[in-house]
Amino acid sequence: MSNTKFGIYGGQYVPEVLMNEIINLENSYNKFKNDTKFNSELEFLLNNYAGRPSLLYFAKNMTQDLGGAKVYLKREDLNHTGSHKINNVLGQALLAKYMGKKKVIAETGAGQHGVATATAAALLGLECEIYMGKEDTQRQALNVYRMELLGAKVHSVTSGTMTLKDAVNEAMREWARNSEDTFYLLGSVMGPHPYPTIVRDFQSVISKEARKQILEIEGRLPNLVMACIGGGSNAIGMFYNFINDANVNLIGVEAAGKGVETGMHAATLTTGRLGVFHGMKSIFCQDENGQIAPVYSISAGLDYPGVGPEHAWLNSIGRAQYVAASDDEAVDAFEYLSKVEGIIPAIESSHAIAHARKIIPEMNKDDIVIICLSGRGDKDAAAMAKYRGRKIYE
Amino acid sequence: MPQPWQNIEEEKYMSRLTEVFKNKALTGFLTAGDPDIESNERYIMQMVNAGVDIVEIEIPFSDPIMEGEIIQASALRALKSGTTTDKVFDLVNSIRKKSDIPIVFLTYLNPVFNYGYEKFFQQCKKLMVDGVIIPDLPYEEKTEVELIANKYDTDIISLIVNAPKERVQKIAKSAKGFIYIVPSADSTEENTQDLICTIKEVTNVPCAVGFGISTLEQAKKYAVISDGIILGSAIVRIIAQYGKNADTKIYDYIKSIKEIIQS
Numbered sequence: 014m015s016n017t018k019f020g021i022y023g024g025q026y027v028p029e030v031l032m033n034e035i036i037n038l039e040n041s042y043n044k045f046k047n048d049t050k051f052n053s054e055l056e057f058l059l060n061n062y063a064g065r066p067s068l069l070y071f072a073k074n075m076t077q078d079l080g081g082a083k084v085y086l087k088r089e090d091l092n093h094t095g096s097h098k099i100n101n102v103l104g105q106a107l108l109a110k111y112m113g114k115k116k117v118i119a120e121t122g123a124g125q126h127g128v129a130t131a132t133a134a135a136l137l138g139l140e141c142e143i144y145m146g147k148e149d150t151q152r153q154a155l156n157v158y159r160m161e162l163l164g165a166k167v168h169s170v171t172s173g174t175m176t177l178k179d180a181v182n183e184a185m186r187e188w189a190r191n192s193e194d195t196f197y198l199l200g201s202v203m204g205p206h207p208y209p210t211i212v213r214d215f216q217s218v219i220s221k222e223a224r225k226q227i228l229e230i231e232g233r234l235p236n237l238v239m240a241c242i243g244g245g246s247n248a249i250g251m252f253y254n255f256i257n258d259a260n261v262n263l264i265g266v267e268a269a270g271k272g273v274e275t276g277m278h279a280a281t282l283t284t285g286r287l288g289v290f291h292g293m294k295s296i297f298c299q300d301e302n303g304q305i306a307p308v309y310s311i312s313a314g315l316d317y318p319g320v321g322p323e324h325a326w327l328n329s330i331g332r333a334q335y336v337a338a339s340d341d342e343a344v345d346a347f348e349y350l351s352k353v354e355g356i357i358p359a360i361e362s363s364h365a366i367a368h369a370r371k372i373i374p375e376m377n378k379d380d381i382v383i384i385c386l387s388g389r390g391d392k393d394a395a396a397m398a399k400y401r402g403r404k405i406y407e
Numbered sequence: 408m409p410q411p412w413q414n415i416e417e418e419k420y421m422s423r424l425t426e427v428f429k430n431k432a433l434t435g436f437l438t439a440g441d442p443d444i445e446s447n448e449r450y451i452m453q454m455v456n457a458g459v460d461i462v463e464i465e466i467p468f469s470d471p472i473m474e475g476e477i478i479q480a481s482a483l484r485a486l487k488s489g490t491t492t493d494k495v496f497d498l499v500n501s502i503r504k505k506s507d508i509p510i511v512f513l514t515y516l517n518p519v520f521n522y523g524y525e526k527f528f529q530q531c532k533k534l535m536v537d538g539v540i541i542p543d544l545p546y547e548e549k550t551e552v553e554l555i556a557n558k559y560d561t562d563i564i565s566l567i568v569n570a571p572k573e574r575v576q577k578i579a580k581s582a583k584g585f586i587y588i589v590p591s592a593d594s595t596e597e598n599t600q601d602l603i604c605t606i607k608e609v610t611n612v613p614c615a616v617g618f619g620i621s622t623l624e625q626a627k628k629y630a631v632i633s634d635g636i637i638l639g640s641a642i643v644r645i646i647a648q649y650g651k652n653a654d655t656k657i658y659d660y661i662k663s664i665k666e667i668i669q670s
Contacts, residue, residue, distance in 0.1 A: 017547070026516055028473045028542045029566045030589060033574065172479055173470060182472045189473070190592055289516040289543070290470065302491045303521025304469040 017206035018294075020329060022322035025205040027292045031185065034192035039207045041112045046214065051111055058103045059218065062136065063093045065100075067219075069226035069383070074353045081373040082236065082380035086356070087223050089247065089387050096359060096388030097219060097247045098129040102198065104215035106133035109196035116140035116191075119198040120184040122149055122177035123313030124156025125388065126200030131163035139196075141165040144184040146176040149313060156392070174307050177317050181291055201244025202321035205292030209321050216250025223383055224254045231381055237262045240385035241364040242335065243279065243315035245324045247387035252333060262334070265324060266368045268310035269337035279308040281320040282328050282335040290318075295325045311340040311400070314361040314388075342367035344400055347390060359388030360397070422562055423509050424537050424584035427460040428613035431668045432585075432635030435459040435661055436513070437642055438467055438481040439498055440490025446651045448501050453654050454642075455508050457661035462502075463540070463637065466495045466514035473542040475619075477640040481647065492522050499534045511538040511564060511584075516552070524552060528559035538562035538584040546578050567614075569594055572605055579606040588616045588633065600632045623667045630668035638664060 018024050025035060045051040059065040068088040076084045089097035109117050117139050121127030127143040134141035143160050147169045150157050157167050173179035181204075188197040202209045202216070220238075227235055238255050240248035242265035255261040270278035278284070281296050288297040290305055298306040298318040310316045327333035338346075343360055346367035351357045358366060365384050373382060390397075398405045435454040439447055451462050467485040471478065499510060512531075519527050519541065531539065539561060544552060546565070553563045562584030567575055569591055579586060586606060590599045603614050616629040617637030621644075629636050638661070645656045 025545060025547050026543045027545060029545050029570075029578075030473070030568045030591070032545050032547070033568075033570045172476070173483070178470060182470055185472050286521075289520050291472075292543070297517075299517070299521065303518040304486060305517070 019209075019323045019326035022293070022295050022325040022329075023206055023209060024294050025292060026289050026294065027185070027205045028189065030189045031192065031205070034188070035205055035207070042108060042207055042211055045108060045111050051107065055104055055107055058107065059100065063099045063103060064091060065218065066222045067091055069223055069230065071230070072354050075350070078353055079370065079373040081378065082376035082382045084369065084373060085227065085235070085381065085383045086386045087219060087251065087383055089219060089385060090356070090359065090362070090389035094125075094129045094132050095391070096125050096129070097216060097250060097385070098126050098200065099132070100218055100250065101200070101212050101215040101246060102126070102129040102133045105196070105198045105211065106130070106137050106139060109139060109198065110137050112196065114139070114196040115194045116142065117196045117198045118142045118144065118184050118187055119200060120144050120177065120180040121200065122146070122180070122316055123392070124149070124153040124160065125314060125392070127165070127167070128156055128159050128163070130198050130200070131160040131165035134165065135163045142187070143167045144170050144180040144187065146170045146174070146180050148175040149177065149180070153313065177313075178291070178305060201246040201317070202249045202323060203244045203291060203293060203295075203319060209293070209323055212246055213249045213253060213323060216246050217253040219247065219250035219385060220252060220254035223251070227381065227383060233381070234258050234261055235381040235383045236260070236376070237264065237380070237382045239264045239266065239365045239369055239382065241266050241315060241361045241387060242320065242324065243268070243317045243361065244319070245321035247385050249321060249323055251383075251385035252327070256327070256332065263327070263332065264368065265333060265335045266364045267335060267337040268312055268315035268343075268364055269339040270309045270311070272339055273337055277309040278337070279310040279316050279318070280337040281318065282324065283337045285320075293319070293322050295322045296320055296328075311343060311396070312360040312364065314359070315364065336368055338364040338367040344397060346370060347393065347397055351390070356386070357390035357394070358386055359390045360393040362387045363390070422537065422584045424461065424511070424562060425613060427509055428585060428615070428634045431630045432460040432613070432615065433458065433661070433665050433668060434461040434463050434615060434617070434635065434637040435642055436463040436465065436637060436639040437646060438465040438478065438485045439495040440467060440485030440488050441481045441643070441646060442484065442650045443488055444490070444494055444498050446653070447498055449654055450646070450657050451502055452505060453658040454661050455506050457658045458665035459508070459661055460635070461509045461511060463511050463513055463639070464495065464498070466492055466512055466518055468515040468518055471515060475640060477643050477647070481643045492518055492527075496530050496534060499536060503534055507535065509537045510535065511540060512536060513540040513542070516541050516543050519552070524555040528556050528561050531561045532559035536561060538564045540564040540566070540587060542566060546581065567602070567606065569598060569602055575602065575605050576609045579610045579612070582610060582612045585613045585615050585634070587637070588614050589618050590616065596628055596632065599629070603633055623663060626664045627667050636668060
């Protein structure tokens, strides 16, 4: 049974009504992941539709400005739909198709995973329904329109706190009702086994490319690899092919919101405790009675009360280090990268940039750092302007 | 590969739950803390007086992913009113001064995990809580909990849905207390009857049907094909409507269902 877990983390803590479909998913995935036709079709889509491989860009200005290690950015922001989400979505949507499913459902917080899912569904001719907390549909009205434009039906979730975790609850309930023809396209390295493994495998293309690219450019491995982390999909994608390289340090940057001491944050690994939720044993933000705590971040993509089990494991064995950056620091980093490199980063990715700005000046000039720039920041422009007191129309 | 239950010591006690299913058993459900613990104590005694055979008490969880809207809303009301796991144990303690009715909890794994398995099941034994239903604890994961629950003579109740025969029988063979049958939205009475037959091939553990039973006709229909029925959302709906004044409504409703399933 241990193959469903990373150390003590992970597992399949879901209602019996979902177990049959989860077993079916695992069997199908094991069958198709080594299937030549499936893999060549996925590679074709990644290269010709999503725009892979993504660039490994030497951030010369940032490197000079910080005066420490050489900074490289892995440009997932240049992918079709504007973030790393498309890597996983194309993989799972294609798997759904190979499994003979007619419909995909997905949860979304800010709407990035929802938009990516709707995109893949449109491309592959699948029906698509997206579950999104009512709060989020109001905060991210533009993404609701995008999903609808792509042919998806968006359900506004009014249960619980009406945010991402409730959207996951509702998507799971819908999956339980209609598992026969429906594929649940999970957006992060979370949920019951085999999702954390499937999503990690599809996202690991990030580090597979980055490792090869840095060896070509620099002739050696980086000293440090960094990524922002909510559920943890871009971080695990960025870390995965470096895990066995013991000299490469791995740092994940969580959302400290208004500060970890205020309670208004989403810094799960920094402040959370071991628990069981959304199908997995992992670390969660929860109160003293084991009720899942409401979380907060300026970045809707990091606004989740748990973290993927593989990260909980990497944290527990000390292989990766997890820190947190606040809203203020992330907004500063958002503006910084825009001005210094002419690249507007997603507010999620800005958390990684924020921590990089703190530690890179202390590093040696011949050290190398790769930061995963998980998404582009156009979607955040209006919210950032508002944060600085400027009202603009979206 | 050794099966999880092979590690578990042979049953040394007779489950009180299994006993009550000798006649068609009626289980009545409510969420602890909705509308408040004091009202729950009265409502449970109303159910007992009206003839329920088992009382099922939900320890509320913030994210009850298997529940429908009615019970989700009830859990949120209960949490808002300040319900904690300790307060639910206090409720059972009060009931135990008046009745030895079999009691089972329904809750999700995190509140139990967070309380500590050892401490949780110790309390269960002390207060004669006969079983615990944990919807997000499937067969694959139940060993970590069941090893400790068994130590304290508490049954982990297995849920079974329409699944391939092999899976249904694997779960049935490991079941204790009673089996909670969850019919899917589109399953017919015949589907459920077939499912129960599949279970009965491998075990004598009684089968109770739950989820979505509210009318007298449904109660009668499912009682005929199973060993008992569970009333959940129907009672919670009464509590949602009448708040602290639901005593006679609950009594009358349970009484009517009890009569119909025994006729």
